[in-house]
Amino acid sequence: MPELPEVETVRRGLAPSMEGQRITRAQVNRPDLRWPFPPRMAERLTGARVERLGRRSKYILADLDTGETLIIHLGMSGRMLVSGDPLGQFHHDHPAPEKHDHVVLDMENGARITFNDARRFGAMDLTPTDRVAQHPLLSSLGPEPLGNSFDEDYLIDRLKGRAMPIKSALLDQKIIAGLGNIYVCEVLHRTGISPLRKARDVTSTRVASLVPAIREVLTEAIDAGGSSLRDHRQTDGELGYFQHEFRAYDREGEPCPTPGCDGIIGRIVQSGRSSFYCPTCQR
Numbered sequence: 578m579p580e581l582p583e584v585e586t587v588r589r590g591l592a593p594s595m596e597g598q599r600i601t602r603a604q605v606n607r608p609d610l611r612w613p614f615p616p617r618m619a620e621r622l623t624g625a626r627v628e629r630l631g632r633r634s635k636y637i638l639a640d641l642d643t644g645e646t647l648i649i650h651l652g653m654s655g656r657m658l659v660s661g662d663p664l665g666q667f668h669h670d671h672p673a674p675e676k677h678d679h680v681v682l683d684m685e686n687g688a689r690i691t692f693n694d695a696r697r698f699g700a701m702d703l704t705p706t707d708r709v710a711q712h713p714l715l716s717s718l719g720p721e722p723l724g725n726s727f728d729e730d731y732l733i734d735r736l737k738g739r740a741m742p743i744k745s746a747l748l749d750q751k752i753i754a755g756l757g758n759i760y761v762c763e764v765l766h767r768t769g770i771s772p773l774r775k776a777r778d779v780t781s782t783r784v785a786s787l788v789p790a791i792r793e794v795l796t797e798a799i800d801a802g803g804s805s806l807r808d809h810r811q812t813d814g815e816l817g818y819f820q821h822e823f824r825a826y827d828r829e830g831e832p833c834p835t836p837g838c839d840g841i842i843g844r845i846v847q848s849g850r851s852s853f854y855c856p857t858c859q860r
């Protein structure tokens with residue numbers, strides 16, 4: 578499942594081809610993905626100009642000059658690929674349509690945006706731009722970890738008295754938006770906090786240390802184009818490479834990379850998800 582860095586990588590790849598550009602043709606090849614598409618989606622998109630391409634948590638938000646916002650969720654396996662030659666940078670033609678190309682947007686600059694999703698856990702919806710924060714997919718999300726409203730005081734306050742493991746608390750989208758299993762494992766390893774420790778038992782100093790660690794891991798992952806474990810691709814079809822930088826995630830049985838630690842990365846299952854951590858230096 579793409580997490581925040583993968584979605585931000587896709588957003589950054591799409592922006593030069595979409596922002597400021599009109600959608601000359603929208604082709605919608607099926608009635609639904611995870612949920613039904615909104616009524617007359619192709620008609621509502623055709624002719625609209627994309628004023629801004631933003632992101633909230635794992636959702637890409639295309640603000641249109643029609644007063645609506647197109648909400649895009651990649652789901653488990655969704656890819657958004659850019660073809661054509663909008664900036665004179667690309668040399669490839671539009672690829673032949675593939676089986677799972679569900680939505681195709683042709684932009685006035687010649688770019689073609691293709692949403693391909695083999696497993697169809699992705700989603701698209703249209704909602705009034707001035708009410709996008711109230712959309713059911715977005716209304717209960719916590720602050721953006723790279724935004725200004727996420728800081729040490731906020732996190733200390735939200736974790737105070739919570740009996741759940743710190744791992745579960747950091748995965749709770751109501752507390753922080755956009756963090757998933759991979760990056761929570763990496764953040765806990767960097768801060769030396771055991772995923773098993775109850776949130777209320779992590780000292781304020783250590784909770785505070787999570788904030789810069791979260792920002793650092795996410796920023797490094799975005800710079801690497803995200804992590805490509807299964808389905809993530811950048812908009813040019815390239816793989817992200819942050820998976821080569823993992824210190825704990827998916828490294829069961831390997832030596833802990835923390836300087837001076839002679840531990841071995843272990844794996845446990847918490848709430849049905851694998852937690853990779855070093856039992857020696859994560860306490």
Ligand code: ZN
Binds near residue numbers: 833841
């Ligand atoms: Zn260690």
